[in-house]
Amino acid sequence: MVRTSVRMRWAAPVAVAALSLVGLTACSSSDDSGSSVPGAAGGGKQDDLVAAAPVAANLPAGSTMEKIKKRGQLVIGGSLDAPLLSQQNPANKKVEGLDADFGRLLAKYIIGKPDVKIVNSASETREALLSNGTVDVVFQTYSITPERAKQVAFAGPYYSSGLVVATKKDTTGITSASDLKGKTVIAGANTPAIAAIKKVAPDAKIVTFGTDPECVQALKQGRGDAYVQDEALLLATAKQDPSIKIQGKPFTSDPYGIGLKHGDAQMKQFVNDWLKQIQASGLWAKVWKNSIGTVVEGDAPQAPALGSAPGSE
Amino acid sequence: MNVITDHLSEFGHGLVLTVELTLLSLAGALVAGVVVAAMRVSPVRALRAAGMAYVEVLQNIPLLVWLVIAVFGLPEIGVIAGLFTTSVVVIVLYQGAYTAEAIRSGINSVPAGQGEAARALGLTFTQSLRLVILPQALRTVVQPLGNIAIMTLMNTALAAAVGVVELTAAANRVNLAEAKPIWIFVTAGLAYMALSGLFGLVTGVLERKWAILR
Known part of the structure; x- marks a missing residue:
């Protein structure tokens, strides 16, 4: 009777597993060249945007913003699969798009550096993620509606789509x-x-x-x-x-808001102030150019007036 | 409570679709289950292997993956059917695998002497299965089949992911308009509970009625 030794019986599967791991790493590191994702062309401009972004002068003591700064990271509820808005580039793992850029700029405004963590959220879970504190803010094509405003606070609108x-x-x-x-x-x-x-x-x-x-x-x-x-x-x-x-053209007007924890009026005011600053300095238009502006001809549209959408007052 | 009464028709349509999905799937799964279980105990080696391959392939891939493959993958090779039909077929095949295993356990619980006696009387394999083994086997697996029925009911909710507006999808749509998730989803949950409670009750009655005293 032929018997393989215990060592031999283990050796084969371990070797196979090791080989396949090597194969996997080879695959994932092999392609870091160009990308076919729209908006990725302006990927390098992200750093320019962040460099030009303002930082808040002082944060009120005991505020949510101060807690975020202490943590050193802004936790954002968002998407990883929305082209031009918030999409992860498979080549360099960076999340690109309008929402993602605004998220980084807000993180820099609060913390001083664009350190964000995107929690992949869905339209069913956003209210819950905000109210239980899993995420600090939601940047996810979050349409402002009076019904939703009963459960979350909306800063903005920061963009109007349709x-x-x-x-x-x-x-x-x-x-x-x-x-x-x-x-x-x-x-x-x-x-x-x-x-x-x-x-x-x-x-x-x-x-x-x-x-x-x-x-x-x-x-x-x-x-x-x-x-x-x-x-x-x-x-x-x-x-x-x-x-x-x-x-044809858009047949609705759909204002996007920045979702915040319900009742946090201090933070809402803070985020609105930030929006006002970046709109005035022209940074808002640059963010638009860097994402949606890559597929739409012409200049950036007028940013929507803060508090103009029912539910964001 | 207004959120529920204002949207009774949406909930009603969703519930009807859930019940239709469940009943069609159950009927289909029972047929598929009996056929596959018979294959798995048949004297033909190729049939046994095919039956086993069926069960392993179907059970070891999540239902949601099957649904997505069938709804978005099959049209790529030219096979396209309605969303409801596709969902029913997929759930039938998936639940059929579980049903087959339950029935096979029932077949194995029938004493070997029964099969031997059937053969001694000159019955063919199909005859002995149909007339002697299966009637006894099915009676012993009423309770597991009841569990599978409840599982089927719960699994129909996955059809919501591929565009069938059954109870879960209907609740989702109502919630989109009303943003009152607690009331809306608790209502949907209670409807599911009522249905599965009904299934449990029917299973209990059938089991007592069909029990074999040994």
């Missing part, structure tokens, strides 16, 4: 939101698009999926006639994917 309609390139007969009547429309689960579609086309059949890439996939596979989503997200998608076409 919903647009996208279709496959060869689709005809849908050129604006009013053409959605009676059609099957794809929307992101837990996005304001659902209510907006019901308003413009009450008899449209709405199909929802969890993430933006899933919705795009579903549109391309013909599970719906059109996809309604935020303009910034769809612009990036259409830029990357020539089979998708955006039809």
Whole structure:
């Protein structure tokens, strides 16, 4: 009878495991060159933005901001998969986009250095993450609504977007939101698009999926006639994917706020002051140019007036 | 409480879809389970291997992954069906694997003498399985099958992730408009509890009715 020794029996699997580990590290370190992610072109400008960013002169004693400074890191609830807004670059692991840049600038304003940690949050969990203190702020295309304002405080709005309609390139007969009547429309689960579609086309059949890439996939596979989503997200998608076409201008106005813990009026005032500063100094426009400005022609739009959205007063 | 009464029709539609998903899936899973269990105890080696491969592949990949593969992956190779149909088929196949294992345990609990006696009487494999073994086997696994039924009910919530507006997705949509998660999700939870309680009750009754006294 042939018997392999105990040592031999262990040696083979261990060797295989070790080899595969080597293979994995080789894979992950092999590609640190260019990236096809839109907005990544301006990636190097992130550092310039941060360098030009202001730092708060003094933080009120006992305030939330002081606690964040003591910790040395701003914990942000955000996304890692939203192109142009907050997307992790697979090549260098940096999170890029409008929301991500604003997050870093706010961290520098509070702490003095752009040290942030992004907790991947979802539209269902943001209120809870803020109220139990898991995250300090939420930068995640967080539309200000009076209902949400009952559970969280909104600084801002810091950006105003809107919903647009996208279709496959060869689709005809849908050129604006009013053409959605009676059609099957794809929307992101837990996005304001659902209510907006019901308003413009009450008899449209709405199909929802969890993430933006899933919705795009579903549109391309013909599970719906059109996809309604935020303009910034769809612009990036259409830029990357020539089979998708955006039809018409935004049909809603959607103010994004910075989510803060409900009732923290001191911090809300503090963040609004910061927004006022970066808007006045032109830094706001530079952040826009660095992200959404890479796919939209022309100059940066006018920043929305602070407190202008119902729910952010 | 207004959040619930204002949205009764949304909750109602979601609940109906959940019940439809569950009942269709259960019926399908029972058929799939019996077939696969029969394969796993058959005298043909290739069938046994196929049955085992089916159970291992289906059980060892999460249902959500199967749903995403079927909804977003299959259209890439030209297979496209409605979201509800796709979800039902996937849940049937997935729960079928668990059902097959439960039924196989029932088959194994039937004394070997029963099968031997059936063969001695000249029954073929299919006849002995259908007339002698399965009637006894199914009676012993009423309780595990009841558990699988409850698991199926809970698993239908995953169809929400692929665009089927069943109870969980309906609750999510109501919450999006109302932002009152406690009331809304507790209501959805109570509806699930009521349904699974019903399943438990039916299982208990059937088990007492069909029990074999040995």
